[in-house]
Amino acid sequence: MIFSTDKIRNIAITGHGGTGKTTLVEHMLFTGGAIAKPELVETGRTVSDYTDEEIEKKISIHATLTHIVQNDTKINIIDTPGASDFVGDMIVGLRSCETIALLIDGKAGVQIESIKVWRHLQERNKPRLLFVNKLDEERASFDNTLADVHEKFKVTPVAITIPMGEGPSYKGVIDVLHQKAYMLPTGHDKKESPSDIPAEYKDKVEAARASLSEAAADGDDELMEKYLSEGVLSQEEIVKGLREAFAENRAIPAFAGSAVKNSGVLPLILFLEAIAPSPLFGTPEKVVLGDNSEKEITVNPDAPFAGLIFKTQIDQFSGKLSFIKVFQGMLTPEAEYLVVDEGKKEKANKLFILQGKKLEEVPSLAAGDIGIIAKSQLLKTNYSVSDPAHPVKFMPLKLPQPVHAVAISAASKKDEDKLSELLHRFSEEDLTFTIKYNAETKETVISGMGEQQINMILDKVKHIQKMDIQTRLPRVAYRETITKKAGGEYTHKKQTGGHGQYGKVVLEVEPLERGQY
Numbered sequence: 001m002i003f004s005t006d007k008i009r010n011i012a013i014t015g016h017g018g019t020g021k022t023t024l025v026e027h028m029l030f031t032g033g034a035i036a037k038p039e040l041v042e043t044g045r046t047v048s049d050y051t052d053e054e055i056e057k058k059i060s061i062h063a064t065l066t067h068i069v070q071n072d073t074k075i076n077i078i079d080t081p082g083a084s085d086f087v088g089d090m091i092v093g094l095r096s097c098e099t100i101a102l103l104i105d106g107k108a109g110v111q112i113e114s115i116k117v118w119r120h121l122q123e124r125n126k127p128r129l130l131f132v133n134k135l136d137e138e139r140a141s142f143d144n145t146l147a148d149v150h151e152k153f154k155v156t157p158v159a160i161t162i163p164m165g166e167g168p169s170y171k172g173v174i175d176v177l178h179q180k181a182y183m184l185p186t187g188h189d190k191k192e193s194p195s196d197i198p199a200e201y202k203d204k205v206e207a208a209r210a211s212l213s214e215a216a217a218d219g220d221d222e223l224m225e226k227y228l229s230e231g232v233l234s235q236e237e238i239v240k241g242l243r244e245a246f247a248e249n250r251a252i253p254a255f256a257g258s259a260v261k262n263s264g265v266l267p268l269i270l271f272l273e274a275i276a277p278s279p280l281f282g283t284p285e286k287v288v289l290g291d292n293s294e295k296e297i298t299v300n301p302d303a304p305f306a307g308l309i310f311k312t313q314i315d316q317f318s319g320k321l322s323f324i325k326v327f328q329g330m331l332t333p334e335a336e337y338l339v340v341d342e343g344k345k346e347k348a349n350k351l352f353i354l355q356g357k358k359l360e361e362v363p364s365l366a367a368g369d370i371g372i373i374a375k376s377q378l379l380k381t382n383y384s385v386s387d388p389a390h391p392v393k394f395m396p397l398k399l400p401q402p403v404h405a406v407a408i409s410a411a412s413k414k415d416e417d418k419l420s421e422l423l424h425r426f427s428e429e430d431l432t433f434t435i436k437y438n439a440e441t442k443e444t445v446i447s448g449m450g451e452q453q454i455n456m457i458l459d460k461v462k463h464i465q466k467m468d469i470q471t472r473l474p475r476v477a478y479r480e481t482i483t484k485k486a487g488g489e490y491t492h493k494k495q496t497g498g499h500g501q502y503g504k505v506v507l508e509v510e511p512l513e514r515g516q517y
């Protein structure tokens, strides 16, 4: 089946580790008919957490591409890791998707990694929705969570679904937009189905519906005028207003649910189909054209082909997989494309989409879609590919600087080359992981986002190639000698409204006897 650009949605699932992202993706795949039975993360058999290291650690480490087809709309879903060490693959999700879902634990509230995701979203002005998960847990509260969101992010989310009961009395959700109740399924492997709203929730739904109408009218003069004069909007008007407000990041829709009980999942999918922007309405991209001029483009099926490689994965069975987001035109297997960064041309020969680890061959990829070119010799993450006659260079992924460095060597000299080859391979897959040779200290230094990431990579090296590896703190090449005691002091004070900032640094350096550590 070929999907035109307006029938595509790209959504990245983000949030603090353990909020239920992978569980939600699994149940979206089940609800959307992509899998016959949803698995729990603990079984190690979810579609999304399929690599050895993810199964062993029971956390997501890599961005995983999956998809469902809802009526005639293809919804690409990228599950991302929540742990800060693997932030690179969270950014991969942000870079390639128009819509971002941020999961929040209904009991714990907004946690640190979600605050960091929010900062990235602000920087990129991305439409985002909130999914308040785990409402089946004792002491969970939808309202308290939204109040926490308000306090931490200074925004007022608008509820698309509201819970019926919470904690042990959680009974499901009500879709305020489509005016239907979805009772908790009898098992997590049973699907949700719509029913009438129970009478006891009528008042609550009416209030939520009023907030929804206001959010839909806000920013649209015509709708606002109608809402103020008549006090109501039609279903079509709410859908239209909400669509615009969401795409322009003026409204932040909130959902209630329990992913592990497959509750609140169907209304989320229905929202993505009806309201979330197709790639045609994504945030504009800054690009550089063949004549070096800069331009802003949006996804356009009618322009010559152009796309960005946003992730590289070396699969043990399929070899190198280059993830491409098509921004313009259409990619076909037989058409030659220009690898703009290398000035060379090649062909894909075959194109694929992914369902977790499963490759599915497709005849083409339309503008806005996400797919895979396999076994390319030339492609690397951040490379741009385009119609040879119309080169387009996209901006690279904005990644944070590595913060954790380790000097590394193979215990046995004969393994050095293999070690270096494997480390380079992993740095190709994860751009937050770098490997450099420091000529001054004569050390190979690997750097990344944290100990967990570095250890995971070293474990993989040892697993692929049985070898002993030595690691130590990197040496620092001092270019000047400290000859006498010296010091300095700095006080930082800033009061610009809100909380003030205060910090004081006192620094003292003095030489030790030569040769002493």
Ligand SMILES: Nc1nc2c(ncn2[C@@H]2O[C@H](COP(=O)(O)OP(=O)(O)O)[C@@H](O)[C@H]2O)c(=O)[nH]1
Pocket (backbone or CB within 6 Å): 015, 016, 017, 018, 019, 020, 021, 022, 023, 024, 040, 041, 042, 058, 059, 060, 082, 133, 134, 135, 136, 137, 257, 258, 259, 260, 261
């Ligand atoms: N009680 C409850 N547990 C959940 C829910 N969703 C996920 N979990 C559990 O939370 C844990 C972490 O889930 P996971 O999907 O791996 O979270 P991720 O790190 O965000 O991908 C697992 O044990 C899940 O079974 C939920 O809605 N309610």
Ligand SMILES: [Mg+2]
Pocket (backbone or CB within 6 Å): 021, 022, 023, 049, 059, 060, 079, 080, 081, 082
């Ligand atoms: Mg996960």
